[in-house]
Amino acid sequence: MIIKCPYCGPRDVIEFTYQGDATRKRPEPLSNDPDVWNAYVYDRSNPSGLHREFWLHSGGCRQHLVVTRDMTTHAISSVAFARDIASGGQA
């Protein structure tokens, strides 16, 4: 699998570290509902088709990325800096 880093260009997946599901929403910090936190930490939907994931380009520019990948074909439709998405951008 090749991920096209927005800074470094296309790089082999060995240069990247998977950092998990990018669609999770952190619960309200003051929440003490154990079911809500349990779901946030452990529940994964494992969808077939498009999925958003965090990847770290640990072997390159060391930026955190949001990758949109098709879970059945591994085709990657978009890669963006996570910080741009955190500040309102779209992947």
Added chain:
Amino acid sequence: MAELQSPIGSAYVTGDHGNAAGGVGVTIRERIGLSIIQITAWSDTIPEVLTAIGSATGLVLQNKPGLGRVAGEKSVFGFAPGRYFVVAATPELELRLRSVISADLATIIDLTHGRTVIRVSGPDAEWVLSKLFAIDFSEHAFPIAYGRATLHHDIHANIQHIDDETFDLYVFRTFARSFWKTLGHAAEEVGYKVE
């Protein structure tokens, strides 16, 4: 100033090595006497930092991924957003950069004692380096003067494309001797000269 010892040590054997039948495929040497400074701009100070690097070194860069410049022993290149290597054969380089870049513009780290610079040159440079790094070394993908951050066997390295058949490799000093030997093995089939 005390002279920096090369970490390559007894593994550095000048002369011709490997398959001599086809001539010299690559020439390798260690670049010594350099100051190697890493500069990391804050996300909103990149243009000012590039201007400051330009005023300290004479090498002016635009803010474009991987862009670099080379002038003799001096070079500068980006390898991550807002991150640059600035290299020159002058011990005052760090002071000169600090005089124009304050902490509210960027952080400055002197890597002079932390990296070893190996210059690989020759018609087979791309071929040999492609055995060690999973990046495209061809000029259309990796233009001259540009920089890269990548891995060799899971260990970080920086590379700058110097001219059409020359690359500078920045490897960790503590790993330099091992890397030097690996590079020699990779170059054996094309024949190589150590200068």
